[in-house]
Amino acid sequence: MRSLASLTPVLPFLRSAAESAATTCGLALFQFDAHFLMFSTKPNPKHPYVPHFSNTSHARLQQLLYEKSKVGFDKLDDALQVFDKMLLMKPMLPVLKFNQLLAALVKMKEYSVAVSLFRDMRVRSIPLNIYTFTTAINCFCHLNRVDFAFSLLAGIIKHGFVPSVVTYTTLIRGLISQDMLQEAQLLFQNLIRFQLIQPDVVTYTIIIDGICKRGNPSVAVKLFKIMEKKGCKPDTVTYTTLIDCLCKYRLVDQALGLLHQMTRKGISPNVITYNSLVQGLCDINRWHDVKQLLKEMDVRNISRDVFTYNILVDAYCKEGMIEDAEDVIELMIQRGHYPDVVTYSSLMDGYCLRGEVDKALAVFESMARKGILPNALCYNILINGYCRKKKVDRAIDLFQQMPSEGLTPTIQTYSTILQGFFHVGRHVEAREFFKEKMINQGVELNKVTCRILLHGLCQNCYVFEALSFFQILESSGLVADIQVYTILIDGLSKNGHLENARSLFDNLPAKGLRPNVKTYTVMIQAYCHEGLLDEANELFREMEARDCLPNDVTYNMFIRGCLHNKNYYEAGVLMDEMFGRGFAADASTASVLLDLLDVQEQDPALLALCKKYSP
DNA sequence: TTTAACTCCC
Numbered sequence: 001m002r003s004l005a006s007l008t009p010v011l012p013f014l015r016s017a018a019e020s021a022a023t024t025c026g027l028a029l030f031q032f033d034a035h036f037l038m039f040s041t042k043p044n045p046k047h048p049y050v051p052h053f054s055n056t057s058h059a060r061l062q063q064l065l066y067e068k069s070k071v072g073f074d075k076l077d078d079a080l081q082v083f084d085k086m087l088l089m090k091p092m093l094p095v096l097k098f099n100q101l102l103a104a105l106v107k108m109k110e111y112s113v114a115v116s117l118f119r120d121m122r123v124r125s126i127p128l129n130i131y132t133f134t135t136a137i138n139c140f141c142h143l144n145r146v147d148f149a150f151s152l153l154a155g156i157i158k159h160g161f162v163p164s165v166v167t168y169t170t171l172i173r174g175l176i177s178q179d180m181l182q183e184a185q186l187l188f189q190n191l192i193r194f195q196l197i198q199p200d201v202v203t204y205t206i207i208i209d210g211i212c213k214r215g216n217p218s219v220a221v222k223l224f225k226i227m228e229k230k231g232c233k234p235d236t237v238t239y240t241t242l243i244d245c246l247c248k249y250r251l252v253d254q255a256l257g258l259l260h261q262m263t264r265k266g267i268s269p270n271v272i273t274y275n276s277l278v279q280g281l282c283d284i285n286r287w288h289d290v291k292q293l294l295k296e297m298d299v300r301n302i303s304r305d306v307f308t309y310n311i312l313v314d315a316y317c318k319e320g321m322i323e324d325a326e327d328v329i330e331l332m333i334q335r336g337h338y339p340d341v342v343t344y345s346s347l348m349d350g351y352c353l354r355g356e357v358d359k360a361l362a363v364f365e366s367m368a369r370k371g372i373l374p375n376a377l378c379y380n381i382l383i384n385g386y387c388r389k390k391k392v393d394r395a396i397d398l399f400q401q402m403p404s405e406g407l408t409p410t411i412q413t414y415s416t417i418l419q420g421f422f423h424v425g426r427h428v429e430a431r432e433f434f435k436e437k438m439i440n441q442g443v444e445l446n447k448v449t450c451r452i453l454l455h456g457l458c459q460n461c462y463v464f465e466a467l468s469f470f471q472i473l474e475s476s477g478l479v480a481d482i483q484v485y486t487i488l489i490d491g492l493s494k495n496g497h498l499e500n501a502r503s504l505f506d507n508l509p510a511k512g513l514r515p516n517v518k519t520y521t522v523m524i525q526a527y528c529h530e531g532l533l534d535e536a537n538e539l540f541r542e543m544e545a546r547d548c549l550p551n552d553v554t555y556n557m558f559i560r561g562c563l564h565n566k567n568y569y570e571a572g573v574l575m576d577e578m579f580g581r582g583f584a585a586d587a588s589t590a591s592v593l594l595d596l597l598d599v600q601e602q603d604p605a606l607l608a609l610c611k612k613y614s615p
Numbered sequence: 616t617t618t619a620a621c622t623c624c625c
Contacts (some may be wrong), residue, residue, distance in 0.1 A: 066617090099617045167618080168617075202620050205619095242621095244621065272621060272622045276621080279623070311622085311623055314624065332620095340623095346623085346624055381625065384625070416625085431621090
């Protein structure tokens with residue numbers, strides 16, 4: 001991630017650009033533009049063979065470019081050959097045709113090639129227009145070079161081009177994709193304030209999508225209403241974006257409401273709209289509604305696509321209903337859709353969840369016969385399956401097999417293996433693997449890896465090693481979250497260092513962190529373990545006061561703590577409270593209680609408790 | 616007939 005500083009000069013620049021585009025280009029931007037030209041690529045090297053397209057007629061080439069701008073070329077070389085031929089043509093082709101070539105490259109996601117052709121065109125002084133520049137800006141954004149995109153914007157304004165709403169919308173999307181939503185919103189507001197553009201439905205949709213992805217569905221809905229009020233009509237994509245977002249936050253009924261709203265307004269949902277909803281309903285196990293929705297699709301003549309089937313396959317697999325998933329696969333093939341690597345990943349995952357890793361392996365091997373290349377995820381699923389089965393050596397075999405298949409292990413692969421080693425108690429190898437294969441190879445760690453490592457170390461009594469490792473991580477810039485602290489607090493207390501645990505816990509606010517239910521539960525458990533019921537109780541009451549309600553685990557754990565410490569009265573109070581909140585006693589609590597009843601003890605509070613509980 | 620947006624699998 002580049003610093004904000006490289007981009008923020010752009011925003012005041014845009015403001016002044018509204019007043020005087022020609023004179024107020026920031027120095028930094030100007031330098032960027034110069035840099036840009038200096039490093040322009042040389043014209044394409046001549047290809048050693050005769051291009052296929054060298055005999056293509058003028059008219060045919062123009063037609064070809066039109067077609068390819070919609071779908072992209074089959075091969076990158078074809079695009080480059082066409083470009084070479086275009087350069088030789090006299091009279092020179094209209095810029096429209098060059099734009100279509102760039103569009104084709106964008107369709108092929110060949111952004112860096114598009115940029116280098118764009119630079120080539122500039123060097124050759126081919127007269128470009130705002131469409132060309134906007135396409136180039138889009139390519140820079142996709143290459144995560146929003147800074148270059150903005151410097152290009154500055155350059156074109158300086159040269160008298162007028163950026164369109166598409167140009168600015170592209171930049172807004174670029175900022176959002178770099179996790180700079182605030183800057184994107186600022187740009188958006190300023191564009192309106194200085195009347196540089198009238199945002200259109202795409203501009204709004206992109207920002208709505210950005211806000212959704214930031215996890216703020218209610219704000220997204222607000223912006224949606226604002227856009228309607230301003231007379232900008234949402235279209236199918238806008239509705240689909242919002243519906244998808246609501247589904248991801250389990251607000252499926254609200255999403256269904258939007259589906260009905262859009263159809264009332266005559267905006268047709270498409271297969272993507274339905275896929276989002278089907279996914280949302282599957283996630284919360286509303287199978288009946290899923291069936292309804294699939295019927296509705298049939299009625300509206302919207303046919304299912306591979307995504308629809310994959311969602312269904314995945315949902316069945318997650319429920320352990322693999323036979324039904326296989327039926328869906330059968331059906332999709334009958335209807336002319338081929339299962340892909342995603343379909344089979346779900347199936348493999350389903351088998352692994354059931355513990356049938358051999359069947360998962362059979363699926364994996366069948367993919368090769370069908371000409372479907374397994375990706376890293378497929379390996380991760382299998383590796384995870386073997387690790388869960390405690391067959392870590394099989395997992396390592398697969399891990400070592402990946403490079404020969406042209407695959408690079410992902411951070412998930414490493415994390416899974418690390419966890420696998422810890423899971424079977426092979427902590428020496430775990431630490432070795434971590435050091436040799438991850439740190440020494442420069443694998444970039446994420447928070448999940450850290451959690452696995454710290455948890456693994458703590459569980460194997462290397463709590464101080466975990467602590468010192470944690471300090472290294474912190475000093476190398478990883479921002480620890482509350483989950484990492486919870487692991488450390490748990491590890492410290494379970495290894496007999498209650499005081500260290502307590503001081504970490506007490507220091508959380510200073511780190512800007514708030515304990516969550518798990519943190520409190522871990523700490524309460526620590527106090528119970530040391531017989532410090534008063535402290536535990538104090539913390540338990542503090543949770544409620546801090547708006548962090550105890551859950552079933554907290555209650556059960558605290559009740560067991562009370563029972564172990566022979567405080568039957570307190571256990572009874574807690575039990576009433578727990579039942580009152582709709583939680584049940586878990587198996588472990590029940591067995592502690594039954595054991596107590598078995599061996600002892602004529603404590604009236606215990607008897608009362610058992611009577612009340614009487615399973 | 617040139618530029619920008621949305622969905623699935625650890």
